[in-house]
Every structure is written in C-alpha cells, then in structure tokens.
Amino acid sequence: MTFKTASKSSEPTEKDIELEAERLFGKGLGDLGYSEDDLRRCAGLTWKINALKQEKRAVIPAHVYQRAEILHGVADFIGDSYKLARLCQESRAERIIFCGVRFMAETAKILNPEKEVILPAPQAGCSLSESIAGQDVLKLRAEHPGAPVATYINTSAEVKAESDVIVTSANAPKILSKLFETHEKVIFLPDEMMGKNLAKALGKKIGTDLILWKGSCIVHENFDASSIEYYRKIYPGVRILAHSECSPGLVSLADLVGGTGDMMRYVEKTKAPYYMLITECGLGDLARTEFPDKVFVPMCRLCPHMRATDLKSVLRALENPQSSSIIKVSKEIAERAKNPIEKMFEMSEDSVSR
Ligand code: 13P
Numbered sequence: 001m002t003f004k005t006a007s008k009s010s011e012p013t014e015k016d017i018e019l020e021a022e023r024l025f026g027k028g029l030g031d032l033g034y035s036e037d038d039l040r041r042c043a044g045l046t047w048k049i050n051a052l053k054q055e056k057r058a059v060i061p062a063h064v065y066q067r068a069e070i071l072h073g074v075a076d077f078i079g080d081s082y083k084l085a086r087l088c089q090e091s092r093a094e095r096i097i098f099c100g101v102r103f104m105a106e107t108a109k110i111l112n113p114e115k116e117v118i119l120p121a122p123q124a125g126c127s128l129s130e131s132i133a134g135q136d137v138l139k140l141r142a143e144h145p146g147a148p149v150a151t152y153i154n155t156s157a158e159v160k161a162e163s164d165v166i167v168t169s170a171n172a173p174k175i176l177s178k179l180f181e182t183h184e185k186v187i188f189l190p191d192e193m194m195g196k197n198l199a200k201a202l203g204k205k206i207g208t209d210l211i212l213w214k215g216s217c218i219v220h221e222n223f224d225a226s227s228i229e230y231y232r233k234i235y236p237g238v239r240i241l242a243h244s245e246c247s248p249g250l251v252s253l254a255d256l257v258g259g260t261g262d263m264m265r266y267v268e269k270t271k272a273p274y275y276m277l278i279t280e281c282g283l284g285d286l287a288r289t290e291f292p293d294k295v296f297v298p299m300c301r302l303c304p305h306m307r308a309t310d311l312k313s314v315l316r317a318l319e320n321p322q323s324s325s326i327i328k329v330s331k332e333i334a335e336r337a338k339n340p341i342e343k344m345f346e347m348s349e350d351s352v353s354r
C-alpha cells in the first residue's frame with residue numbers, strides 16, 4: 001500500500017521551534033557541537049516529522065550509527081540490527097520509516113509484509129550486502145554439500161532466501177557454535193573478517209571447518225591496529241571495544257569484540273576512565289549523550305551509507321516518498337527469507353534489552 005495523496009505537515013510557530021530546540025539541547029546535542037543555529041534548523045524539521053508521524057501512524061526505528069539529530073529528535077526506538085528487527089516486528093504502526101540502510105529496511109519488510117516500509121535515503125546500501133548474490137550462495141552449497149549456510153544480516157533479501165539461518169554481530173558466536181554441535185562444516189557469509197574472528201573464537205579451521213566469502217565492510221576493514229599500543233600508553237586504563245567486522249589483528253588487541261549493542265552494554269556496566277569504540281562514529285556520539293560522565297577517545301570512521309539519511313529525507317519519506325524509497329520484496333523471496341530470520345530468533349533465545 002502506498003500513500004494516495006501527498007500530505008504536507010503544518011508549520012511550527014517561532015515558539016514551537018524554540019521549545020523543540022531546547023528539547024534537543026536537553027538531549028545532549030549541544031555537547032556534541034551543535035550550535036544554536038544548528039539546533040533551530042533541526043528543530044523546525046523534527047517538529048514537523050513528529051507531527052506527521054502521528055498523522056501517518058508511522059514508527060521510526062533508527063540504527064545507532066544514524067546522525068544524533070535523528071536518534072534524539074525523531075526516532076521511536078534505536079538499536080543494533082538485531083534489536084531493530086525484533087522491535088519492528090512488535091510494532092503496531094501502519095508504516096515504518098527506517099533510518100538505516102537497505103538490508104535493515106528489507107528485513108523489516110520481510111517480517112512485516114502488510115506494512116509499508118520506507119527507506120528515506122534509497123541509495124543507502126552496504127558494501128557487505130553488495131558483495132554477494134543469491135547465485136553465489138547456491139554455488140557455495142553445491143561445493144560444500146550438507147554444510148548449513150549461516151548468513152550475516154547485512155545481506156539482500158535474495159541472499160537471505162538461500163540461507164539456513166541469519167546471524168547478527170550480537171548472536172553470531174552463539175548460533176555458529178550451536179551449528180557446529182551437529183555439523184563438521186559450516187558456511188558463513190559474506191564478511192570475511194568477521195568469519196576469521198569467529199573461526200578464532202570457536203577454534204575452527206578456515207577452509208575446512210568454516211567456509212568464508214570475501215566480503216568486507218568499507219568502514220571496519222580500514223581501522224589500523226598499530227596505534228592501539230600508543231593509545232593504551234596515553235590513556236591508562238582505556239577500554240578498547242572493537243566491532244566484530246574489524247580485522248583479527250585489531251580484535252586480538254581489544255578488551256571486547258562484538259556488535260554495537262554489546263559495546264553499549266559493556267560501557268554501561270564498566271567502571272573505567274576511558275573508552276575507545278572502534279566502529280562508525282555515530283556510536284561514539286550516542287555513547288557521549290547516554291554516558292555524559294564517561295570519556296570516549298575518538299577512533300571512528302563515517303559510513304557513507306548510514307550518513308545518507310538526514311532529517312530532510314525523513315520528512316520527505318513521510319510527506320511524499322519517492323518510489324525507490326518504498327521497499328519492495330517479492331512474495332516468493334519474502335516467504336523464503338523469513339524462515340532463516342525466524343530461525344535466528346529461535347536460536348538466539350534472548351530478550352532485547354539495549
Ligand atoms: P550492529 O548489528 O552491530 O549494529 O552492526 C550493524 C552494522 O552495519 C555494522 O557495521
């Protein structure tokens with residue numbers, strides 16, 4: 001179902017903008033470097049988005065890498081890939097305006113075929129998702145008969161449809177170790193770095209026990225392990241947290257390896273003077289607003305796909321979405337892709353917290 005007519009939001013008064021800018025300031029955006037002008041510019045847009053969201057019965061999930069004005073200004077819930085997939089499924093809204101990247105919005109559509117799912121920045125892809133097609137999975141299956149295919153959620157609906165179980169950074173070690181209880185060989189795709197990290201953690205041999213694909217994240221593959229020792233010297237007691245898409249060399253020097261949700265939980269529970277979050281910069285900004293008393297040493301990179309969404313594109317998605325923003329997954333693919341996602345929910349057996 002698509003919107004029948006374009007609807008324009010009403011305009012906020014000067015007073016509305018002032019109050020909304022104060023609300024955004026109270027969320028910690030001032031501490032992130034937003035000037036008064038920035039806050040007023042954002043406030044005009046967040047006011048309109050929040051008004052229109054109610055009128056359109058829409059919900060706005062946002063990945064933790066999104067810009068701070070989206071996370072604190074308009075998002076109804078924020079989280080890692082796993083949490084967003086679960087919460088979208090639980091939402092009673094009629095439409096989902098997904099602030100993230102295409103594979104996340106597609107996952108929401110697969111789980112909610114009756115809802116309209118809109119990706120405000122239709123060009124927001126992911127280098128991992130683009131590294132592999134459904135045909136490649138079929139070829140791997142033919143080369144390794146009987147080996148189950150565990151697929152990272154950062155993939156297209158077509159690739160998910162050819163998989164046995166989906167995993168995210170939050171549950172990949174648990175799900176893979178369960179698969180190894182009943183299989184000698186497992187195919188994991190498409191992130192090669194994450195695959196190498198999993199092989200090491202589970203004591204498995206690459207190429208014989210664990211079959212990998214050569215996909216990589218353009219953000220995490222570039223972090224340099226050589227500076228870690230230097231940072232440990234100048235920030236005594238610093239906790240180094242690395243996303244599991246980082247290289248094994250870097251991961252071997254970290255205090256924690258995991259997904260964005262694991263990193264936030266670690267910061268929440270740990271009493272340490274400094275933290276370094278080796279991942280996309282949005283997570284550090286979120287951590288600075290959520291834990292204002294902790295110090296975050298900058299070590300991050302921007303993901304051009306995650307940055308493609310801004311408040312203007314979110315407003316456009318609500319007012320009059322372009323057709324490329326409306327997520328379409330064929331019934332046949334969606335039905336087949338849903339099974340491995342539900343298998344993940346079953347095998348991860350946990351509740352969604354952060
Ligand atoms: P998380 O599921 O850990 O949030 O990761 C998503 C992602 O795209 C990492 O680059």
Ligand code: SF4
Binds near residue numbers: 101127154218305
């Ligand atoms: Fe994809 Fe990497 Fe961007 Fe995450 S950070 S969306 S894995 S390109």
